[in-house]
Amino acid sequence: MSWFQRIKEGITTSTNEKKETPEGLWYKCPSCKHIAPTKDHIARNYVCDQCGYHDRIGSQQYFEILFDDHQFTELDADMISLDPLEFTDTKKYSSRIKDTQKKTGFKDALRTGVGVVDGEPLVVACMDFGFIGGSMGSVVGEKIARGIDYSLKNKIPFMIISKSGGARMMEAAFSLMQMAKTSAKLTLLADAGIPYISLLTDPTTGGVTASYAMLGDVNIAEPKALIGFAGPRVVKETIGKDLPKGFQTAEFVLEHGFLDFIVDRRELKSKMAQLLRLFKN
Amino acid sequence: MNFLDFEKPVAELIDQIEKQKLIGEKSKVDVSVAVRQLEIRLEETRRNLYSKLTPWQKVQLSRHPDRPYSLAYIQAITDSNFVELFGDRTVKDDKAIVGGLGSIDGQTVMFIGQQKGTTTKQRQYRNFGMANPEGYRKALRLMKLAEKFGKPVVTLIDTPGAYPGLEAEERGQGEAIARNLFEMARLKVPVVCIIIGEGASGGALGIGIGDRVFMLENTWYSVISPESCSSILWRSWDFKEKAAEVLKLTADDMLKNRLIDGIIKEPVGGAHSRPEEMFKRVKAEITKSLQELGALSTQTLVNQRIEKFCSMGVVGQSN
Numbered sequence: 001m002s003w004f005q006r007i008k009e010g011i012t013t014s015t016n017e018k019k020e021t022p023e024g025l026w027y028k029c030p031s032c033k034h035i036a037p038t039k040d041h042i043a044r045n046y047v048c049d050q051c052g053y054h055d056r057i058g059s060q061q062y063f064e065i066l067f068d069d070h071q072f073t074e075l076d077a078d079m080i081s082l083d084p085l086e087f088t089d090t091k092k093y094s095s096r097i098k099d100t101q102k103k104t105g106f107k108d109a110l111r112t113g114v115g116v117v118d119g120e121p122l123v124v125a126c127m128d129f130g131f132i133g134g135s136m137g138s139v140v141g142e143k144i145a146r147g148i149d150y151s152l153k154n155k156i157p158f159m160i161i162s163k164s165g166g167a168r169m170m171e172a173a174f175s176l177m178q179m180a181k182t183s184a185k186l187t188l189l190a191d192a193g194i195p196y197i198s199l200l201t202d203p204t205t206g207g208v209t210a211s212y213a214m215l216g217d218v219n220i221a222e223p224k225a226l227i228g229f230a231g232p233r234v235v236k237e238t239i240g241k242d243l244p245k246g247f248q249t250a251e252f253v254l255e256h257g258f259l260d261f262i263v264d265r266r267e268l269k270s271k272m273a274q275l276l277r278l279f280k281n
Numbered sequence: 282m283n284f285l286d287f288e289k290p291v292a293e294l295i296d297q298i299e300k301q302k303l304i305g306e307k308s309k310v311d312v313s314v315a316v317r318q319l320e321i322r323l324e325e326t327r328r329n330l331y332s333k334l335t336p337w338q339k340v341q342l343s344r345h346p347d348r349p350y351s352l353a354y355i356q357a358i359t360d361s362n363f364v365e366l367f368g369d370r371t372v373k374d375d376k377a378i379v380g381g382l383g384s385i386d387g388q389t390v391m392f393i394g395q396q397k398g399t400t401t402k403q404r405q406y407r408n409f410g411m412a413n414p415e416g417y418r419k420a421l422r423l424m425k426l427a428e429k430f431g432k433p434v435v436t437l438i439d440t441p442g443a444y445p446g447l448e449a450e451e452r453g454q455g456e457a458i459a460r461n462l463f464e465m466a467r468l469k470v471p472v473v474c475i476i477i478g479e480g481a482s483g484g485a486l487g488i489g490i491g492d493r494v495f496m497l498e499n500t501w502y503s504v505i506s507p508e509s510c511s512s513i514l515w516r517s518w519d520f521k522e523k524a525a526e527v528l529k530l531t532a533d534d535m536l537k538n539r540l541i542d543g544i545i546k547e548p549v550g551g552a553h554s555r556p557e558e559m560f561k562r563v564k565a566e567i568t569k570s571l572q573e574l575g576a577l578s579t580q581t582l583v584n585q586r587i588e589k590f591c592s593m594g595v596v597g598q599s600n
Contacts, residue, residue, distance in 0.1 A: 084595040089514035138594035167504045172528045176504040177593040183462035184587045209455030210483040229455035230445030258453045
């Protein structure tokens with residue numbers, strides 16, 4: 001019997017019990033260490049069937065989960081950022097973009113897809129965290145604006161899937177104004193009576209939370225997603241003590257009244273279809 | 282008087298003038314010539330110094346402890362014909378955002394602004410101008426009140442950011458700011474926003490969606506403060522001067538990038554050197570803007586406002 005007991009999960013596993021997995025074929029849940037065939041993991045929409053952990057996924061995966069037969073048309077697929085401020089920190093912003101494009105295969109941190117969800121048409125703008133922390137710059141703002149234009153023109157409901165650290169610092173005030181731009185554009189959708197559904201996924205913070213992510217007619221989130229305005233580290237520094245357990249999780253935000261409900265990703269598509277029909281009929 | 286590090290030459294000259302005057306009083310020697318010469322030199326030094334400020338020096342000026350804050354502007358502009366209104370009608374009254382009805386030459390205007398304190402106690406009371414969600418909700422309540430009675434809205438922006446506290450998160454800081462952006466974009470009355478000090482990120486933007494957005498000459502407006510930018514991108518606070526440069530946060534840069542509509546010149550030496558003159562210039566700009574905006578129909582006003590913000594951003598096409 002030792003004096004102290006480890007209460008944090010994940011560090012009690014003794015070396016001989018540690019499970020190592022080869023790349024590709026098997027998936028090991030980072031939360032509960034459960035191992036499952038990758039094929040099955042994908043079929044469960046990247047959710048661990050043991051503990052319900054939601055793996056972070058990108059726009060391609062969300063589009064495939066939501067749209068019937070994995071079919072969708074991408075809007076503005078070639079839009080790229082132009083580095084309006086010629087920003088340089090430890091590296092030139094323009095080369096940072098090029099490198100990230102090469103590394104991730106994405107053009108920027110958001111893609112817009114138009115397709116059908118269980119027979120219901122829907123425009124989905126989905127963020128990719130892999131592209132500079134899913135940060136919102138001019139491209140993210142403009143793609144959302146054009147996605148809304150498409151919704152308005154074709155009278156199709158609109159959805160944004162947020163996954164972002166906030167505004168992109170390298171576009172400074174241009175990024176800041178994307179908060180204004182997207183919010184202003186959403187008023188047109190509201191005036192036209194077209195539903196806007198916001199899905200907040202892990203993580204959604206900063207300027208994204210303080211603009212479109214919180215402005216849904218219905219705000220929904222994935223389980224345990226980190227959702228907040230200030231990041232947890234900043235809040236901790238401000239108050240000078242440890243944060244309460246579960247602070248800024250989707251469950252916490254739901255409890256405080258800023259979400260309509262939390263949805264398990266395995267039920268995302270059916271829930272969305274149900275919502276869309278309820279709005280329509 | 283408080284002086285910033287780069288204002289040292291000015292401080293020294295003022296000190297010398299004071300000393301000369303003192304000598305004159307004590308010894309009955311005529312020092313008027315010497316004083317006048319020093320005053321001419323002071324004026325020259327000031328003009329030189331303030332005409333070529335670096336972005337970081339402007340950031341410092343925007344935070345100058347002697348700078349006038351929102352309530353001082355409102356009292357001066359309305360000639361004290363101002364009734365302050367309190368509370369968000371939900372949780373509490375936020376002291377970091379003030380607001381109320383005031384009169385500019387007979388025209389009633391809803392004033393809203395972030396308020397900083399002038400003494401240590403006052404600074405704490407005002408939470409250093411960092412609003413909680415109820416501050417933004419109070420601002421929105423006042424804007425809706427203005428809309429109901431057809432009164433234009435003037436907001437004065439001066440904040441180091443929205444408060445990043447635990448309770449702010451519990452009460453939905455993100456939602457409060459987002460709601461303001463959304464509602465301000467479609468407010469049916471003219472909105473004029475003026476950055477009078479610090480314009481830090483979402484906290485500033487939360488009362489910053491206007492038909493006309495102005496910055497005073499020595500203020501800054503960006504997505505993040507130079508210090509935080511430095512600590513994130515360079516992992517140290519030592520690059521704040523560099524960050525202030527690359528962020529392009531000065532009034533000149535913001536106007537060049539067409540993210541604001543105009544600049545209001547400050548008296549030589551900054552707004553605090555001659556506050557009365559500053560108030561006069563701000564009042565003139567408000568009056569002019571409200572006249573222009575008053576001529577537009579509600580629909581045109583709102584459409585133009587939405588279009589203006591929707592045109593912000595620079596994108597291209599990949600080959």
